[in-house]
Amino acid sequence: MRDITLSKAVNEAIAEEMRRDPTIFLIGEDVAEAGTPFKVLSGLVEEFGPERIIDTPIAEPGFMGIAVGAAMTGSRPIVDLMFGDFLFLVMDQLCNQAAKTHYMSGGKLNVPLVLRTNLGATRRSAAQHSQSLHALVAHIPGLKVAMPSSAYEAKGLMKTAIRDNNPVVIFEDKLMYNDKSPVPEGEYLIPFGQANIKREGTDITLIGTSSMVQVAERAAELLAAEGISAEVIDPRTIVPLDEETILRSVRKTSRAIVIDEGHQSYGITGEIASRIMEKAFYHLDGPVIRMGAMDVPVPFSPALEDVTVPTPEGVAENARRLMRGEMFHAA
Amino acid sequence: MNTAKARTNSEDYLRMYRQMVRIRSFEDNANQLYLSAKMPGLTHMYSGEEAVAVGICEALRVTDKITSTHRGHGHCVAKGAEFRQMFCELLGKEEGYCRGKGGSMHIADQANGNLGANAIVGGSMGIATGAALSAKRLGRDDVTVCFFGDGATAQGLMYEVMNMAALWKLPVIYACENNLYGEYTKVEETAAGSITARAEAFGIEAFTVDGQDVLAVNDLTQKLVARARKGEGPFFVELMTYRYHGHHVGDINREYYRSKEEEADWKANRDPITNFGKWLATEGIATDAELEAIRAEVKADAAAAVDYALAAKYPDTSEVGMHVYAANG
Amino acid sequence: MPALGMAQETGLIVSWLKQPGDAVRTGEALMEVETDKAVMEVEALADGFLSDVRAAPGESVPVGQVVAMIADSADVVPATQIRPVGTEPAAAAAPVALPEGQNIIMPALGMAQETGRVVSWAKVPGEAVAADDVLLEVETDKSTMEVPAGHDGFVAALLAEAGQDVPVGDVIAIITASKPDAPIQARAAAHSAVSEPTPVAPTAPAPHRALEAVVAPDGRILASPKARRLAAEEGLDLGRLVAAGHKQPFHVTDLETLRNLSVTQVDASILPVSAAPATMMHAAHQIGARAPLAGTIDFLARMEAEAGITLPPDTLWARFAAEAYRAAAGVAEIMVEVAALGADPRRIANPDRARLSDQSEDTSGRPAALILRDLTASPITTMRVGPSTAPILSIGKDGESYLLTLDFTDGQLSEDAAIAFITGFAGRLSEPLLHMI
Numbered sequence A: 001m002r003d004i005t006l007s008k009a010v011n012e013a014i015a016e017e018m019r020r021d022p023t024i025f026l027i028g029e030d031v032a033e034a035g036t037p038f039k040v041l042s043g044l045v046e047e048f049g050p051e052r053i054i055d056t057p058i059a060e061p062g063f064m065g066i067a068v069g070a071a072m073t074g075s076r077p078i079v080d081l082m083f084g085d086f087l088f089l090v091m092d093q094l095c096n097q098a099a100k101t102h103y104m105s106g107g108k109l110n111v112p113l114v115l116r117t118n119l120g121a122t123r124r125s126a127a128q129h130s131q132s133l134h135a136l137v138a139h140i141p142g143l144k145v146a147m148p149s150s151a152y153e154a155k156g157l158m159k160t161a162i163r164d165n166n167p168v169v170i171f172e173d174k175l176m177y178n179d180k181s182p183v184p185e186g187e188y189l190i191p192f193g194q195a196n197i198k199r200e201g202t203d204i205t206l207i208g209t210s211s212m213v214q215v216a217e218r219a220a221e222l223l224a225a226e227g228i229s230a231e232v233i234d235p236r237t238i239v240p241l242d243e244e245t246i247l248r249s250v251r252k253t254s255r256a257i258v259i260d261e262g263h264q265s266y267g268i269t270g271e272i273a274s275r276i277m278e279k280a281f282y283h284l285d286g287p288v289i290r291m292g293a294m295d296v297p298v299p300f301s302p303a304l305e306d307v308t309v310p311t312p313e314g315v316a317e318n319a320r321r322l323m324r325g326e327m328f329h330a331a
Numbered sequence B: 001m002n003t004a005k006a007r008t009n010s011e012d013y014l015r016m017y018r019q020m021v022r023i024r025s026f027e028d029n030a031n032q033l034y035l036s037a038k039m040p041g042l043t044h045m046y047s048g049e050e051a052v053a054v055g056i057c058e059a060l061r062v063t064d065k066i067t068s069t070h071r072g073h074g075h076c077v078a079k080g081a082e083f084r085q086m087f088c089e090l091l092g093k094e095e096g097y098c099r100g101k102g103g104s105m106h107i108a109d110q111a112n113g114n115l116g117a118n119a120i121v122g123g124s125m126g127i128a129t130g131a132a133l134s135a136k137r138l139g140r141d142d143v144t145v146c147f148f149g150d151g152a153t154a155q156g157l158m159y160e161v162m163n164m165a166a167l168w169k170l171p172v173i174y175a176c177e178n179n180l181y182g183e184y185t186k187v188e189e190t191a192a193g194s195i196t197a198r199a200e201a202f203g204i205e206a207f208t209v210d211g212q213d214v215l216a217v218n219d220l221t222q223k224l225v226a227r228a229r230k231g232e233g234p235f236f237v238e239l240m241t242y243r244y245h246g247h248h249v250g251d252i253n254r255e256y257y258r259s260k261e262e263e264a265d266w267k268a269n270r271d272p273i274t275n276f277g278k279w280l281a282t283e284g285i286a287t288d289a290e291l292e293a294i295r296a297e298v299k300a301d302a303a304a305a306v307d308y309a310l311a312a313k314y315p316d317t318s319e320v321g322m323h324v325y326a327a328n329g
Numbered sequence C: 001m002p003a004l005g006m007a008q009e010t011g012l013i014v015s016w017l018k019q020p021g022d023a024v025r026t027g028e029a030l031m032e033v034e035t036d037k038a039v040m041e042v043e044a045l046a047d048g049f050l051s052d053v054r055a056a057p058g059e060s061v062p063v064g065q066v067v068a069m070i071a072d073s074a075d076v077v078p079a080t081q082i083r084p085v086g087t088e089p090a091a092a093a094a095p096v097a098l099p100e101g102q103n104i105i106m107p108a109l110g111m112a113q114e115t116g117r118v119v120s121w122a123k124v125p126g127e128a129v130a131a132d133d134v135l136l137e138v139e140t141d142k143s144t145m146e147v148p149a150g151h152d153g154f155v156a157a158l159l160a161e162a163g164q165d166v167p168v169g170d171v172i173a174i175i176t177a178s179k180p181d182a183p184i185q186a187r188a189a190a191h192s193a194v195s196e197p198t199p200v201a202p203t204a205p206a207p208h209r210a211l212e213a214v215v216a217p218d219g220r221i222l223a224s225p226k227a228r229r230l231a232a233e234e235g236l237d238l239g240r241l242v243a244a245g246h247k248q249p250f251h252v253t254d255l256e257t258l259r260n261l262s263v264t265q266v267d268a269s270i271l272p273v274s275a276a277p278a279t280m281m282h283a284a285h286q287i288g289a290r291a292p293l294a295g296t297i298d299f300l301a302r303m304e305a306e307a308g309i310t311l312p313p314d315t316l317w318a319r320f321a322a323e324a325y326r327a328a329a330g331v332a333e334i335m336v337e338v339a340a341l342g343a344d345p346r347r348i349a350n351p352d353r354a355r356l357s358d359q360s361e362d363t364s365g366r367p368a369a370l371i372l373r374d375l376t377a378s379p380i381t382t383m384r385v386g387p388s389t390a391p392i393l394s395i396g397k398d399g400e401s402y403l404l405t406l407d408f409t410d411g412q413l414s415e416d417a418a419i420a421f422i423t424g425f426a427g428r429l430s431e432p433l434l435h436m437i
Helices: A005-018 A044-048 A059-071 A083-102 A134-138 A151-163 A211-225 A244-254 A268-283 A311-324 B010-035 B050-057 B073-078 B082-090 B125-137 B151-152 B158-169 B195-200 B213-229 B258-267 B272-282 B290-312 B317-321 C188-194 C225-234 C237-241 C252-268 C293-307 C313-328 C415-430 C432-436
Strands: A002-005 A024-028 A051-056 A076-080 A114-119 A144-146 A168-173 A181-184 A196-199 A204-208 A230-234 A237-239 A256-264 A288-291 B065-069 B112-119 B145-148 B172-178 B205-210 B234-238 C008-015 C027-036 C039-043 C049-051 C060-062 C070-071 C103-107 C115-121 C134-137 C144-148 C153-158 C165-167 C171-176 C284-292 C335-342 C346-349 C372-374 C392-398 C400-408
Touching: A002 A005, A002 A151, A005 A024, A005 A044, A005 A151, A005 A168, A005 A181, A005 A268, A024 A059, A044 A051, A044 C284, A059 A076, A059 A083, A059 B125, A059 B158, A083 A114, A083 B112, A083 B125, A114 A151, A134 A144, A134 A237, A134 A256, A134 A268, A134 C171, A144 A151, A151 A168, A151 A181, A196 A211, A196 C008, A204 A211, A204 A311, A211 A230, A211 A256, A211 A311, A230 A244, A237 B205, A244 A256, A244 A268, A256 A268, A256 A311, A268 A288, A268 C225, A288 A311, A288 C372, B010 B050, B010 B082, B010 B213, B010 B272, B010 B290, B050 B073, B050 B145, B050 B172, B050 B213, B065 B125, B065 B195, B073 B082, B073 B112, B082 B290, B125 B145, B125 B158, B125 B172, B145 B151, B151 B172, B151 B195, B158 B172, B158 B195, B172 B195, B172 B213, B195 B205, B195 B234, B205 B213, B213 B234, B213 B272, B234 C284, B258 C070, B272 B290, C134 C171, C225 C252, C237 C252, C284 C293, C284 C415, C293 C313, C293 C400, C293 C415, C313 C335, C313 C372, C313 C415, C313 C432, C415 C432
Parallel strands: A024 A051, A024 A076, A076 A114, A114 A168, A144 A168, A204 A230, A204 A256, A256 A288, B065 B112, B065 B145, B145 B172, B172 B234, B205 B234, C335 C372, C372 C392
Antiparallel strands: A002 A181, A144 A237, A196 A230, C008 C027, C008 C060, C027 C039, C049 C070, C103 C171, C115 C134, C115 C165, C134 C144, C153 C171, C284 C400, C335 C346, C392 C400
16 A cells, blocks of 8 residues: 555546556546646656547537547547536536436437546635535436545546446545545455445544545544544445445434535535435434535635635534534524 | 439439438328327427438448437438337337437437437537547547537537537538528528538538438538548538428417418428439439339338337336436446 | 645745845746646746745745745845745744634624623633533623533633623633643733634534523424434333423433433322423323222221221222332332312322321322322222323222222333232232231
8 A cells, every 4th residue: 555646546547447448538628748737637648649638629518528429439538627617518418418318318328428527615716616516416317426535535436437337427626636645556446336434433423525524534533532423424426325324324323414515505415414314313313414615606715715614623513512412493 | 413323323312212201201190190199298390301311311321420409300210210119219108219218309229320319409519529539539430420400500519519520630520401490580590601601610621502402412421421431521511401390390370480482382392302203203213103102102101100109008117217327337 | 935736735946046145137047846747947026136045955845935035135135044944033023822722702692792891700721621611701781691611621721801892703712622731811912812813613603592491382392303212112201301391402311311300200209299281191001900899898897896996998098009009119108199089189198107097188288199089989980081190099889899990101100010009909908907917
């Protein structure tokens, strides 16, 4: 085991899969020599050439549509969408075309493509380069959605995504590209729909996605110092969602906080909280708490931006209140 | 029309005639099914535009790809689909091409290279271009034809993908079926300047052809397909044509956007099947009686397929959750 | 150190291309910097003289940190040697270093309150404090109130003095988990240093506005789904927590209190005398039994004949009931209430511990642990009525037998105790003499 950055892990996953399968190509803006603004793809064009690492004009709907057509005809494209915010530009091609083709054709046509993009605020990139829009695509049947929380997950989930016969949207946290964590030398894949229990605990379940897994883990450390034992669960993919692991944990702890960097309203936190409420209601000893990003466009000023996303302290404080049995909202 | 080739290609010509008749016959039946409330949903008739689909698809191989539109029955038939499975799909039956999940606007027939009809106007331009990229990258010499109407030329996606197709010399032919109306609006009111000039701006060779003349369409397409296979694509073709029916079945009172006289004139003087039939008879390729026999045979085929589809069973409701995700393995 | 890549956090200084004191012009290369991707030259952004170089070649410097200055004149160039980052001379007086811990803020106690006055501190710096301990007294325009610490730990810093007005939301104290080495008591002036606008912890929970007991307007008990389920499974009545004044909503931890509450009440044989709300009802149970009339009649006749004592039957029943109840429920004190239909009830304390001829009425007002209802003078054989604060033993007549009916709830008697009680009572009625010896 060695420590590598999340960026390197993604790069390795793509390179390994491209060596294995010549039908894979990568397409997007400045993915070749530039290797993306985050330098995640550096070195790939040198190995695989411009025929397989394809630089496009700045035309997201165009190259997204091209990838859908290529995926329907024997290729396995990886689409690089520079910022998650640009999802809005590709929505027709992703949601009306890629997501529905297999179904509308009665199972005859497949769209095995990967759309890799990112999420995450606090990079001072303001409202159009900081959004976490995974709930938007998780809402659409036919798309799978993976959310790696570390270099290990980034590599294993990317490889699984590339081999999947469906359109998969994979969201990397752009603040974690330089974070190092242990990644095995050998090949491994992480199956979709299998949550990871990052930390075991008995008093409260903290379910975090992507960047919020670290937040949940840090909150769990704060709580441990106070004698509160928190279990931290990383679903790793939100479509499919490993409901069983979450429910098993909540049945044990009776309390849950769901933490996600998407906007809190109509988001992932609400979905997971709702499933817990429906399926583990009589095991709950308090309300399931949602902690998402504030329902505001991401502001630029660091002073403002920092208050929009959940923090370990905020999670820990809500956990304490749950443990104390406080009312969160008056009856 | 080209007299010189007539005798050497008589078999091809008769197949083109039959295919056009099949499309007309399919649409006549679909129209009736819809009007008699036996067919649910929305449907858009291709009648009048047969020479476009047939002229182009007869120049393609089975492995060549097409992407189609909401007005797609003609493309589907021309690319080789069977009546039975098409009518079953129109009626939402289990034996339909898409097991009843697509319907009139989404028939896909991948065995014949039809990547599916698209109900988003202009929605398939990326797909067609991507299919061409796939073929080029994987070393196949397939050509993809992207069918779309004049209305779709207003969509931005078209310009994004033509730009890339031109940059990367992709084997794709953009086939603009200019039937003069986008939904309920004249093309002059929605398209500024020249449609072909837009493709030319990307350095794409563009052509305008009489879409009612199946031989003209076929000749041009054959040349362009051959060049595209050699890596000389992409190409753009504007096919001047006309739809006999309204935008969709049920668009009856349409005099506010086009006159009955105009419709009557196209039907009387520019019908692609009638005119091609006259030419076949003039050239001595087929007698009127032989052509009548083809029409009767196709009509009977269509009637039988409709009966079959009406009696066919619906998919079991348990299928509703099938095909959301493709299996892995 | 410029940010040269999108995900770059540090830059490695490869070399300085100018020396301190050198004149530089805008656009001239100053130094070579390596990021994770490339080595590039960084240009000067101003004309002047290179000064105060703070990072040496080979050092990795966080993006945004000053690595050197460009001065207006060569004169002011200090003869600084290149030195490692972080050893810069103190430019200004360092602000007071505050301990890391839970920040206690001036709470908003009123709707439009902007400041609060610290009346007094209840703790001194360094003192241990529990979350529920009063930390200070605060005066608002409305009133004076005590503010609890909210966290367990030690008072590491008190940042406002008694008498000081502090804006709502400002940190006024810090509580740390471990005992502070040097606890801080700030003077009034120091306070402003703390209220610098460091961004507040994101998703700071809303002020705790529902610490007080909450009661649903319709009288419904507020409890967590799990607490409700477990209570139902164990036959526990959450209403008793309400009656005992416990704070809603109830959670699983409250069930322990409830269990203890039940045990305590049976032990003392004193059930709440106050009219119990309907919500207090436990699952009701009923057991019936039969005993011959002859036993009681013969015994009372014998008492009269042999000792000249005339006793009403309920005196005998009260004694037998107390005996049987004590044996079955194992209690120390038994107040038995005896009531015939239509007559005023009377209470007898521990009727099994006094002579039959000496059963005086207890007028202390203590509640009954057991109610005996005499139906023998009426045509009623058995009856089940509304909730009661104590088990009811009804005695009716049917031919040559007494019909005995015991009504009780989970919280009053266990099933086993109830069976033992009514069995013991019926046995005594059958053979009174045997039990009077």
